[in-house]
Amino acid sequence: MKIAGQTRNRLVNHKTYGKETKPTIYYILGFTGRLGQYQPHIKVLVRLGFRVVAFEYDDSVLNDGNPQIIIGAIQKISDVVRADQKTHKVAGVYGVSLGVFMGLNILDQNNIRTGMFNSGAAPLRDTIWNNPLLAHQKAGFVKNGYSFNDLQKAWQAYEISPDPTRFKDKRLLFMNSRADRTITFDRVYKNLSAWQKAGLDMKLIVFDRLGHAPAIVRNMFRISATTKFFKSVLD
Numbered sequence: 305m306k307i308a309g310q311t312r313n314r315l316v317n318h319k320t321y322g323k324e325t326k327p328t329i330y331y332i333l334g335f336t337g338r339l340g341q342y343q344p345h346i347k348v349l350v351r352l353g354f355r356v357v358a359f360e361y362d363d364s365v366l367n368d369g370n371p372q373i374i375i376g377a378i379q380k381i382s383d384v385v386r387a388d389q390k391t392h393k394v395a396g397v398y399g400v401s402l403g404v405f406m407g408l409n410i411l412d413q414n415n416i417r418t419g420m421f422n423s424g425a426a427p428l429r430d431t432i433w434n435n436p437l438l439a440h441q442k443a444g445f446v447k448n449g450y451s452f453n454d455l456q457k458a459w460q461a462y463e464i465s466p467d468p469t470r471f472k473d474k475r476l477l478f479m480n481s482r483a484d485r486t487i488t489f490d491r492v493y494k495n496l497s498a499w500q501k502a503g504l505d506m507k508l509i510v511f512d513r514l515g516h517a518p519a520i521v522r523n524m525f526r527i528s529a530t531t532k533f534f535k536s537v538l539d
Contacts, residue, residue: 315362315373316380321346322355327395327538330385330410331358334401334423334520335366342400345524352531354395357388359403366402366432369444371458374428378406378462382413389414395534396420400520401487402428404478409462412470418537420477420530422523423484423516425464426491429455437486466498476506477533479523486516 319339329349333342339360346356359381365374396418399407404424411419432438432445433452445455456463478496482489489510496508509526511519 315364315377316359316384317361318357318359318381318384320355320357322350324355324392326350326353326355327393327534328355328357328388329395329534330381330388330397330407330416331356332381332397332399332403332407332410333358333360334403336363337400337403348527349530352527354534355392357384359384361406366438366441367444369441369446369448369450371445371450371455374406375459375462378409378413381406382410385410385414385416389416393538395538398422398530399424401516405462405464408464408471411474417473418475418534420479420533422479423481423520424487424492425478425480425495426487427463427465427495429459429463430491431487435486435488464495466495468499468502468504471499471504471506472502474505475537476504477509477529478506479509479511479519479526481511481514481516481519483511483513484516484519 331346337360339358342358346358349356361377365377394416397407397410397416398420400422401424404421405428407419407421410416429452432442432455480489480492496506499506511522514522
């Protein structure tokens with residue numbers, strides 16, 4: 305397996321897998337995820353004919369209680385994507401969990417049309433503020449003097465909301481579970497159902513029983529659907 309390039313700093317790290325001539329998937333990991341954990345899935349995508357540029361990011365994006373850190377991470381990823389697009393054919397973006405939030409912003413900022421998203425699409429501020437599983441992250445923001453309204457203001461241009469305007473020209477596929485307790489399905493569905501009603505080119509695949517991590521793993525086994533989705537934009 306060829307690993308063509310690597311850069312590393314405290315906030316964002318990325319590696320490139322596969323042949324330079326193949327269509328590129330920009331692959332954004334979930335919160336606390338590391339490249340080694342995702343390599344089995346990435347390597348399958350490479351064998352199926354894609355080049356993958358995969359991004360991991362420091363846990364400080366949510367753990368340090370500063371809303372600007374995740375914005376900085378998005379911008380660092382966007383800078384890499386923008387430069388890479390100039391010399392490579394793009395298949396699309398694949399985002400996992402918090403990588404869904406980040407990946408949708410990468411689509412928006414870099415005029416990429418196609419995105420496949422694994423377990424996410426709820427408002428980030430609501431997830432942090434109202435989910436007991438993220439009480440530690442919420443406590444960090446509160447300790448630093450940030451309220452719910454402060455997060456809303458800081459992330460207004462980046463948030464996932466029922467407003468479909470930013471994604472009206474995109475082709476999107478979302479995979480979620482009704483049993484997800486980390487990114488709750490009701491908040492996801494509020495956004496995505498509004499987008500569907502607005503006529504966006506999108507599809508939603510739903511599980512009934514799997515929690516957050518098992519759903520992510522199960523969605524990674526949708527190899528045929530993933531290949532078909534990304535290759536269809538290149539035909």
